[in-house]
Amino acid sequence: MRTPFIAGNWKMNLAPAEAAELARGIAGAIAGLTGVRVALAPAACALQAVCEALAGSPIAAAAQNCHWEASGAFTGEISPEMIRDLGCRHVIIGHSERRQYFGETDETVNKKIHAAFRAGLEPIVCVGETLEEREAGRTMEVVGRQLDGALAGVAAERATVATLAYEPVWAIGTGRTATPEQAQEVHAFLRARLAERYDRDVADRIAIQYGGSVKPGNAEELLGQPDIDGALVGGASLKVDSFAAILRVAH
Ligand code: 13P
Secondary structure: OOOOEEEEEOOOOOOHHHHHHHHHHHHHHOOOOOOOEEEEEOOHHHHHHHHHHOOOOOOEEEEOOOOOOOOOOOOOOOOHHHHHHHOOOEEEEOOHHHHHHOOOOHHHHHHHHHHHHHOOOEEEEEEOOOHHHHHOOOHHHHHHHHHHHHOOOOOHHHHOOOEEEEOOHHHOOOOOOOOHHHHHHHHHHHHHHHHHHOOHHHHHHOEEEEEOOOOHHHHHHHHOOOOOOEEEEOHHHOOHHHHHHHHHHHO
């Protein structure tokens, strides 16, 4: 019922020309592949080049962050309206690297989500616990708080076009992925929380991606879990072959 949704988060990698080349390479490699939604999130400076490279392809472009205001004196920031006008469909909000290094909080995440909807973007909202929090048995408390904070004041019709991404911080860029069972447990918890906030039908329509060292070799068993609807892929999205292999598994 939920179409698998795979997004590549290129983080602070690839200048515009390299990003456009990779986007074209991925589009070519998966031409004709159906039954999977795909998005690519280059660095802000490469968004325009990637949007142009993806013109005419079903692959969507995504920004990695946005401000919550539409315009104004916010040096260094870009707004959801600017991102939309470039031709992007999505924006990643609340990635753990932004929470960890750039002071992102549940409150700023919430403001950015409302702003993304205002601009007509479909946000990809990240939640995830640190290793310390997992070892202290606080995983559900942490991701539950992040989910509630992110979606405060968000109506059901809007929530259904958002995507959630569960990314355990300890699995990001470490090569240490959550087991399919560990990931499924948190995804099922998040879906139950969505059903409490909205209702079962809304919860069943929201895609929940898993992120954290997803590779061609582990994608199949992760995506085979009932509440894992896709992946947010970092390192393995930086090469045509590895990303295309994950997309073929998902389809
Ligand atoms: P890796 O796939 O490199 O672990 O990164 C995951 C991630 O943070 C995607 O947003």
